[in-house]
Amino acid sequence: MTASKARDPVGRALDLLSWLAEHGGGRALGVREIARSTGLPPSSVHRLLQTFEERALVRRDEHGAYRGGLELVRLGRLAGRFSVGSTARPVLERLAAEVDETSMLGIYDPTRGEVMVTDAVQTTHPVRYVVELDTWRPLVAGAVGLGILAFLDAEERARLLAATELRAVTPGTLTTVDAIEGFCARAREQGYALTHGQRTPGAVGMAVPVHDADGRVAGDLCLTMPDNRFREADEHRYAKALRSAAEDLSGLLTSAGYRLGGPAGER
Numbered sequence: 001m002t003a004s005k006a007r008d009p010v011g012r013a014l015d016l017l018s019w020l021a022e023h024g025g026g027r028a029l030g031v032r033e034i035a036r037s038t039g040l041p042p043s044s045v046h047r048l049l050q051t052f053e054e055r056a057l058v059r060r061d062e063h064g065a066y067r068g069g070l071e072l073v074r075l076g077r078l079a080g081r082f083s084v085g086s087t088a089r090p091v092l093e094r095l096a097a098e099v100d101e102t103s104m105l106g107i108y109d110p111t112r113g114e115v116m117v118t119d120a121v122q123t124t125h126p127v128r129y130v131v132e133l134d135t136w137r138p139l140v141a142g143a144v145g146l147g148i149l150a151f152l153d154a155e156e157r158a159r160l161l162a163a164t165e166l167r168a169v170t171p172g173t174l175t176t177v178d179a180i181e182g183f184c185a186r187a188r189e190q191g192y193a194l195t196h197g198q199r200t201p202g203a204v205g206m207a208v209p210v211h212d213a214d215g216r217v218a219g220d221l222c223l224t225m226p227d228n229r230f231r232e233a234d235e236h237r238y239a240k241a242l243r244s245a246a247e248d249l250s251g252l253l254t255s256a257g258y259r260l261g262g263p264a265g266e267r
Contacts (some may be wrong), residue, residue, distance in 0.1 A: 012040055016048050019111040020058060020068055021076065021244055022134070028065035066125050084219065085118045092221070094199060095245040096121035102128055103245075106137075106144040106207070107219040110260065113160045115136060115145050115219065124210050127226055129203055140180055141169045142199030147207025147220040157184065172197035190237050196227060204230040205248065208242040218260045221246050256260035
């Protein structure tokens with residue numbers, strides 16, 4: 001835990017609340033286990049959990065262990081009433097039905113410099129990948145991240161690359177700035193990012209950016225499939241379907257007045 005984090009009680013509370021939103025729906029957890037997982041001091045975790053319990057954000061069982069409470073569930077549902085995800089769902093369904101491959105929605109957070117897959121519609125093929133939802137991913141590994149990174153402006157892309165640990169997730173992950181910039185240039189030229197095994201071995205991904213009401217990259221739409229089902233002859237068909245879906249979703253976001261937040265929003 002950094003010194004600045006230790007001096008920031010609001011930040012500690014929000015970090016713990018975010019962790020509980022992600023992990024608090026399973027088995028009940030004790031104070032020390034939560035403290036180990038979050039990196040927060042046990043004394044701070046105990047105080048915050050008591051405050052959260054008073055507000056029904058957590059509930060404590062007969063053994064003194066905690067899990068997420070009904071108020072946490074309610075807040076999550078309220079947050080989902082107006083979201084890019086609810087707007088994108090019909091677009092994802094149409095895209096998946098058109099090409100019969102798994103479609104995904106990635107949402108970009110410029111403050112974190114990461115992407116989160118918030119929704120997916122599965123293919124009807126029996127062989128498919130289980131898509132991990134609601135977890136942050138780096139922009140440098142896999143189509144869903146590179147489909148955003150490639151279409152950011154050069155200044156923002158350089159800032160993100162300088163702040164990101166370029167480590168290999170798979171043997172196919174790009175791990176140098178030159179290699180990533182070269183990939184991004186090719187993606188901009190063809191209008192989509194196409195990856196082979198950069199995040200998941202044996203997987204092919206293709207992504208096209210989605211724009212907000214100001215024309216900024218807000219996220220992307222992505223297709224994923226096993227590499228033994230990907231044929232180069234289908235690449236144009238997939239790209240055309242993705243572009244059309246991304247244009248539809250960008251239009252819906254523009255009509256709704258959706259604007260991306262974060263540092264680049266000052267431009």
